Amino acid sequence: MASSRTSKQQRLIDAAVELFAAQGVTETTTKQIAERAGVNEVTLFRQFGSKYGLLLAVIEDAAIVSQMGQTLIEQAGQTSSIYSALRTYAMAYLESLERVPDVVRSIVGEAGHYPTENRKALGQGLTLANRSVAEYFQTVIDRDQLPTHLSAETLASQLNSMLLGYAVIELTSEFHALWHDREEFLENLMTLFLHGAVTPLPDITAEALIEAPTSETIADLPAHLVHQILQQGKKAGPQAYALTYVLFSAGLSPSEVVGLERSHYVQDAHYQLLQIGSDRQVPLNQWILGKRYGSHIKNPLAQWLKSRKDANSALFLSSTGEVISEAELRQHWQDWTINHLTPDGHPPAIEQAQSTWCIEMLMKGISITDLQRLTGLTTPQLLSYAHRARDKAALEQAIRLDQRRKPQ
Template identity: 45%
Template sequence: MSIQNSTRQKLIDAALKLFTSLGVTETTTKAVAELAQVNEVTLFRHFGNKQGLMLAVMEESAAFKQPGELLQIPAQEVDSLGEAVAQYAIAFLESVTQAPELLLSLIGEARHYPPQNRQALSKGINEANSSLAKYLAPAIAKSPDCGLAPEKLASMLLAALLGYFVIENTCIEQQLWSDRTEFIDNLVLLLKAETTATAINDLQPSIVHEILHRAKKARLRDYALMYVLFGAGLSQQEIASLEKSQQINDSDRHLLQINSRQVPVNQWIMGKRYGSYSRNPLTGWLRSRTDEHPALFLNDAGLPMTATDIDLRWLELTEGLLTPEGRSPIIEQAAQTWRVEMLSKGITLENLSMITGLHLKLLQPYARKVKEKLALEQAISLDRKS
């Protein structure tokens, strides 16, 4: 390292230390220069002014680093947009919470900054958003139903992460989320719902029954897993979080407790009955287990199944299947199929919102989809009568 670069780094390190301990507002360029043991003129030669120094310090912070510096796997190598979002969220929060004081100071004092400092902070956030958008772009390209541009999705994600970071590091005993994992899981669910809200692609009955048939031939656990996907409309993250104690069933009902809401597990799936409330693929899987693990689903290693484990089972069980559009079925279509079926059977949007936990706005496209299907059936029926 050259003497010039060494001096520059000393100044950045000194500023980082003072920004963290005193705050940005109270830190002077003179104090930074003295701590770095250089002349204040040297600081101005390297950074121009305090705002330039602030930008340089921000570049050292994990909150403003390029995603590639935080992650080992590029977005184009992940299987889904949800996975890309989750892995960035995990890496971001792990990095910024190793030394949270700087980011808290930057955000907390921003209202009191002079215009130049606020412009520097805005520039740093804009650059962070731009780099995050570039990271997400390949994953978005692999998700044809996503209706958000990379910059918009990046801004949603960055705002959510910064908000969570502030709450986590300033609020004592907050009850918004039980832990960071729950927050990230909910964030992924929210982003998936937002990006797929206008594209509802429910699966045909023949494809649904073929997937369930394949799962039944594979193993009891897979049969139960696909049964819950199509019979309760749950996401991978929701299923992965379930424990055996969250199952409620008798001869008159079969429910799963998801946080504060209950979701029914249907006997009938796309016109075919899969057992009863008390004897079905899920209850059969649970009766077959001899372990004492509380998780509802276990992987081959005997550990709780993760969302990734569930994704992998779906990919194997649907291999070679194609929808009428010529695409392979994706796992999100299981929940979409369940919601369309529930509305077709007569459940109201308000009640479906209560069961799914989704806002009415996100369910409106499902109502339109059901109306389209009914209109098509009516048209065909009228033609047959002609």
């Protein structure tokens, strides 16, 4: 770690960073580095063994993986948010690499010229840097009894590999459309690590499914129709867009939506939620059926509130500036969906927004018990949604299997 280095070691590292950035690793000599650092060349060999040993120290110093990993371990017992700790680590990792972009470009571009033993040493150095991050993962996994499909060390190596890959792409490629900006990359990365890109459907027993009322038809809306309705809301104005966003991102009933007040919207840099009554909170999802609608900070609801100039405490307003009524909300819904039909040929019903959200949450892996806490719905109602979620999961699996089949 950098804190244990001598003054001469740090001067050599700083000199190497300057020269590697200016003329590349291959063209830089140990003599040049020693002269820039104001030390004897013998001192360089004594401290680092070779130019490539010094390169490893430069990488460790630039990426500060070990230091940040140690910080994570210290945070493990102090923070209740694994999201916050990991995002802080990821941000620091990327910012450290972005401070030496020319060094990163040089290392990537010249790696093929390194002798085999030095490439092995480079790989070993990166592996060692993962261990403190893996220790943090293990601490949190044990503390919170988190179910994981991969070992802590594998999780750490995957995280660091993705961060390094992002830095390499950003610093060596000027034009790409892989992500909009660093914030989007980090949010997607946190979602992938903390929630999983594809989470298995919760294990619902056969007995529980048999008990569910099958006479009630649960009709969710297909993804393309949901996105079309959201676009209609967007065209209708900031409040309409915010209303459609809330309906599809929080799974509220029409009566719950019209009862919302400004104070019920809770937002910070890491999450946003709505307070329903005195004892229930519901998160607002960034992702709706595979498409992202803003971030926790910038989204249709936040934009609507930002645009308002009135002092009314209600979250949504009628055409006369009063609290919106359920009848007016239903009329808005009809306006947004007037030219759209469900797969069975009927106009979409506003209640189907809640059904769509519940089924999507079940397919993402939420348990029946947790979904009941979020929605306030009864277990029989939710088991009906589980029937539909299992049907959709079976259909998607069949489609994936067909798509994987290779032509003969």
